[in-house]
Amino acid sequence: MNYQIKELLLIEGDSPFAKWFGSLEAVAAAKVRVAVSRMEQGNLSNVEWFRGIGEYKIDWGPGLRIYLAKDGLKIIILIGGGNKKRQQKDIDQAVALWEDYKRRKASTRQGK
Numbered sequence: 001m002n003y004q005i006k007e008l009l010l011i012e013g014d015s016p017f018a019k020w021f022g023s024l025e026a027v028a029a030a031k032v033r034v035a036v037s038r039m040e041q042g043n044l045s046n047v048e049w050f051r052g053i054g055e056y057k058i059d060w061g062p063g064l065r066i067y068l069a070k071d072g073l074k075i076i077i078l079i080g081g082g083n084k085k086r087q088q089k090d091i092d093q094a095v096a097l098w099e100d101y102k103r104r105k106a107s108t109r110q111g112k
Helices: 016-022 026-040 084-109
Strands: 004-007 047-050 053-058 064-070 075-083
Touching: 004 026, 016 075, 026 053, 026 064, 026 075, 053 084, 064 084, 075 084
Parallel strands: 004 075
Antiparallel strands: 047 053, 053 064, 064 075
16 A cells, blocks of 8 residues: 655744754665655554554664644654654643644634
8 A cells, every 4th residue: 555645834834843853964864765765655663553653663873753643544743853863842732732633623624
C-alpha cells in the first residue's frame, strides 16, 4: 500500500517538519529522505505508534526520529522530527501539534 505524504502546516503556513529538516546536515537529511520514501512506499516497520502519533526511528548518529500521524487510510502527515536526546520533548510537541491539526480540521468541516 502506498501512502501520500504531506507535511503538517501551522495556522501561519509554516511546517515544523520542514524547519527541522532544513536544520539537518547533508548525511542526516539523506537518511531522513530515505525514511520518508520508505513510508511513502508503505514500509512503516520502523514506526512505533503511541498517543495517536507514530515515531519513525532512524538508527544512525544521534538517533534521528520522524514524528507522523495517519489521516485516513492513505495519507501520512509529517509532524516534525528530532533526536534521542530531546525525545520526550519532541513527542509532547508532536502530540500537541497533531491534536491542534485535528481540531482545525474538524472546525473546517463544520464550516467554522
